[in-house]
Amino acid sequence: MQKNVEVLPDGKALTDRSLALILEKIPGAIQQRGQFTIALSGGNTPKPLYEAIAAQELPWEQIHVFWGDERYVPPQHPDSNQKMAREAWLDRVNIPAANIHPMPTAPADPATAAKIHETELREFFNVSGEEFPVLDVILLGIGDDGHTASLFPHTDALQVGASKTSAGEVPLVVVGNKDGQPRLTFTAPLINHARCVIFIVAGANKQPALAQIFAANGDPLTYPARLIQPEGELWWLLDRSAGENLISH
Numbered sequence: 618m619q620k621n622v623e624v625l626p627d628g629k630a631l632t633d634r635s636l637a638l639i640l641e642k643i644p645g646a647i648q649q650r651g652q653f654t655i656a657l658s659g660g661n662t663p664k665p666l667y668e669a670i671a672a673q674e675l676p677w678e679q680i681h682v683f684w685g686d687e688r689y690v691p692p693q694h695p696d697s698n699q700k701m702a703r704e705a706w707l708d709r710v711n712i713p714a715a716n717i718h719p720m721p722t723a724p725a726d727p728a729t730a731a732k733i734h735e736t737e738l739r740e741f742f743n744v745s746g747e748e749f750p751v752l753d754v755i756l757l758g759i760g761d762d763g764h765t766a767s768l769f770p771h772t773d774a775l776q777v778g779a780s781k782t783s784a785g786e787v788p789l790v791v792v793g794n795k796d797g798q799p800r801l802t803f804t805a806p807l808i809n810h811a812r813c814v815i816f817i818v819a820g821a822n823k824q825p826a827l828a829q830i831f832a833a834n835g836d837p838l839t840y841p842a843r844l845i846q847p848e849g850e851l852w853w854l855l856d857r858s859a860g861e862n863l864i865s866h
């Protein structure tokens with residue numbers, strides 16, 4: 618794992634750096650594999666980035682968009698990560714509808730939806746058994762509590778890795794739990810198989826969690842972002858208010 622940490626002076630610089638890092642991954646992916654695959658994070662932080670991506674002239678036919686997690690609400694719900702990304706980006710560009718792969722939130726049972734999306738991922742990336750889909754980029758944020766995606770502290774979603782299904786598969790998508798509210802989330806093993814994982818973090822309120830995540834020792838069940846140790850590139854892009862007191866280990 619190649620870990621990179623950059624502290625940017627302000628929110629605009631954070632957006633510009635995040636955009637540049639993503640854009641530089643696109644040509645190689647398309648040249649080598651005919652497509653570029655990215656999973657989006659939700660929340661508030663990435664919205665300016667999504668607006669900046671929407672202003673780019675890109676080969677949208679070869680770009681496929683997924684989500685690393687989703688609140689278990691309809692796509693029109695104000696809390697929907699899909700809604701935020703469509704309004705900030707996807708509705709503003711000529712990306713084919715088939716290139717947008719939202720996590721399903723219609724099934725009554727979130728566990729069923731997780732299995733449906735897991736099958737969609739395996740089929741799209743043409744993998745089976747113990748193989749993992751390998752996304753080009755996975756964007757992540759962190760919460761004040763050190764969660765990432767919808768991998769919340771001390772929840773069952775963190776236990777994936779050792780457990781395998783009867784088909785010998787490690788789960789790719791599971792049900793997350795935020796204070797009793799169901800979510801769908803990529804599992805840590807799936808995230809760790811990405812070619813490039815980019816955390817984008819802004820705000821002084823994230824400092825305590827960052828300190829725990831970057832500490833030499835710490836409990837990943839308490840600070841789940843510690844579970845993210847990808848085989849590929851790991852980038853932490855922080856604005857000054859989040860990263861100014863961070864001692865990178």
Ligand code: 6PG
Binds near residue numbers: 766
């Ligand atoms: C979500 C996100 C989540 C987010 C963090 C940070 O669904 O909310 O995927 O993991 O990245 O909670 O959220 P903010 O950017 O709003 O601080």
